[in-house]
Amino acid sequence: MKPTDRPQPSFLMIGETVVDLISSGIVSSLADANTFQRFPGGEVSNLSMNLARMGYPTALAGCVGEDGFGDFLKTKLKAAGVNLDLLQTTRQAPTTLVPVARQTETPDFIIYRGADKYLRLNEELRSAVDGCRVFHTSAGSLAHNPGRTTILELLKMAAEKDKLLSLDPNYHPRIWPDRTDFVPFLKDILSLITVAKPSLDDSVRIFGTGYEAEDYLEAFLDLGVQIVALTMGRKGVLLGTRDGLRVHLEAHPISVVDVTGAGDAFWSGLLTGLLEGMGPERAARLGQAIAEYKIGVLGPIQEFPERDYFLKQAGAVSQGEAL
Numbered sequence: 001m002k003p004t005d006r007p008q009p010s011f012l013m014i015g016e017t018v019v020d021l022i023s024s025g026i027v028s029s030l031a032d033a034n035t036f037q038r039f040p041g042g043e044v045s046n047l048s049m050n051l052a053r054m055g056y057p058t059a060l061a062g063c064v065g066e067d068g069f070g071d072f073l074k075t076k077l078k079a080a081g082v083n084l085d086l087l088q089t090t091r092q093a094p095t096t097l098v099p100v101a102r103q104t105e106t107p108d109f110i111i112y113r114g115a116d117k118y119l120r121l122n123e124e125l126r127s128a129v130d131g132c133r134v135f136h137t138s139a140g141s142l143a144h145n146p147g148r149t150t151i152l153e154l155l156k157m158a159a160e161k162d163k164l165l166s167l168d169p170n171y172h173p174r175i176w177p178d179r180t181d182f183v184p185f186l187k188d189i190l191s192l193i194t195v196a197k198p199s200l201d202d203s204v205r206i207f208g209t210g211y212e213a214e215d216y217l218e219a220f221l222d223l224g225v226q227i228v229a230l231t232m233g234r235k236g237v238l239l240g241t242r243d244g245l246r247v248h249l250e251a252h253p254i255s256v257v258d259v260t261g262a263g264d265a266f267w268s269g270l271l272t273g274l275l276e277g278m279g280p281e282r283a284a285r286l287g288q289a290i291a292e293y294k295i296g297v298l299g300p301i302q303e304f305p306e307r308d309y310f311l312k313q314a315g316a317v318s319q320g321e322a323l
Contacts, residue, residue, distance in 0.1 A: 009059040009083055010275065011051050012132035012158075014151050015141020016042030017062030017087070017116045018096040019069045022260055022299060029108045030101045039299040040076040041098055042116065043138045043168050046264035046300055047271075050290075052081035053304050054272060059132070061086035061125055063147070065115040069095035086128055090118045100260055102298075107260050111174055117144035121153060129157050134275055136267075138168040139186065139202075143176040152189070159192040166271060167193045168263070169220075171206050179205070191224030195274065197267055197287075200232045213238055217246075227280045229287065231266060233259075239284045247281055249288055258298045265294035265301060269310065282314070289313035 020041025023033035040049065044062065051058040060082050064070030066089050073095065077084055093114040101108040129135065135158040142148045158165055169186060176182045183206060190196065198206070203216035211219075213232055217240045220228040230238040236251040266287040273283025289310045294301055 009057040009128070009132055011048070011056055011058040011134045011136065011271070012061065012128050013044045013048040013051075013058060014061045014135070014137040014154060015044040015116070015119070015147070016096075016138060017045050017060065017064050017073060018042040018098050018111075019073060020260065020299075021097060021099045022258070023100065023102045026102045028101075028103075030099060030110060033099070033101050036099065037299065038072065040073055041100075041261075042096070042140070043170055043264055043267075044136065044141055045073070045077065046261050047136065047267050048082045049077060049080035049300060050264060050268040050304075051272065052083075053301070054268060054307070056272060056275075057083065059083040059086050059128060061088075061119065061128065063088040063090055063115050063117070063119045065089065065093055065095040066091050067094050069097065070115065086124055088119060090115050092118055102258055102260065109174070113144065116141075117147045119147040119150050121150040125150070125154055126157065129154050129163070130161065132158075132163060134164045134166060134271055136166040136168075136271070139171045139182070140168075140175045142185075155189065155192065164194045164271075164274065165192055166195045166197075166267070168267065169196055169198045169202050169206065170263070171202055173205070182206075187223055190220065193225045195227040195229070195270065195280075196220055196225045197229045197231060197263065197270065199263060200230065200235075203230065227274075229266070229270060229280075229284050231263060231291075237266075237284060237288055239281060241280055245280060247284075249281075249285060251288070252292055254292050254295055256295050259295050261300050262291045262295050266291035269314075285314040286310055 018041045020039045021036040024035040027033045048060040096114040096116040097112045217230045217238045226242050237249040239247045269287030269290040273286045
């Protein structure tokens with residue numbers, strides 16, 4: 001089958017394909033973790049599985065090693081329904097591994113960077129950009145070459161074709177060590193982005209301390225992003241748009257089992273809502289409902305309830321509090 005003959009996905013996900021090793025119990029740090037459970041991981045891969053399980057045609061372009069962990073990822077992604085036609089393998093490095101300490105707030109983790117940074121540009125990737133409706137990547141995916149160069153070219157191509165472009169600015173010095181290199185890079189590409197979902201932690205790491213959450217929201221909007229959902233854990237979500245919408249979505253009290261992947265769960269509702277024509281506020285409320293469901297389970301969401309369940313949890317748009 002020629003690349004142009006392949007069925008085209010609604011969502012084209014580019015980047016992180018890693019294995020998460022999540023501590024079996026809630027611990028203060030990795031120093032206290034003795035046993036781990038293995039899960040597919042990485043913001044892009046987790047979101048790919050969420051979208052596919054929700055019934056959306058989703059393709060993942062990433063890279064894994066020719067090893068057992070790579071085979072594990074392929075098996076799990078395929079079982080979730082993700083299209084793996086664009087997934088690459090390499091012998092240059094083993095599959096990327098991320099040990100994670102389960103915590104009720106921001107997890108402690110170490111990333112052993114491997115194969116996921118070796119994504120190479122090819123005609124199949126270019127063709128996939130032509131056909132997709134939503135193009136998604138993350139700061140973590142852009143941390144190293146040659147993957148960075150590949151994703152940037154595809155991102156610019158998608159922008160020229162007026163796709164919905166989404167970026168998770170999940171900057172962390174353990175992923176991208178040089179902040180002085182990252183911040184100018186981020187500013188250069190944010191003007192292309194339709195929607196971004198920084199966490200409050202991401203925002204502090206990118207712009208520094210000493211600001212209110214509202215200031216971080218405005219900073220992302222000032223850099224050109226059309227829709228920004230700033231997630232703040234127990235404090236809810238600040239939502240803003242370039243055309244003037246400012247809303248605070250309050251969080252509901254939830255029994256926390258595992259916060260790893262909560263941001264990816266939020267993305268699932270936000271992007272599917274926007275794809276289906278919801279306004280930013282309702283789409284963000286849907287994302288919040290899925291994220292709150294996620295933190296009640298260990299690891300990625302394996303089976304999603306019916307969509308009506310989340311829509312009911314999301315409630316009326318009027319529940320948002322104007323800023």
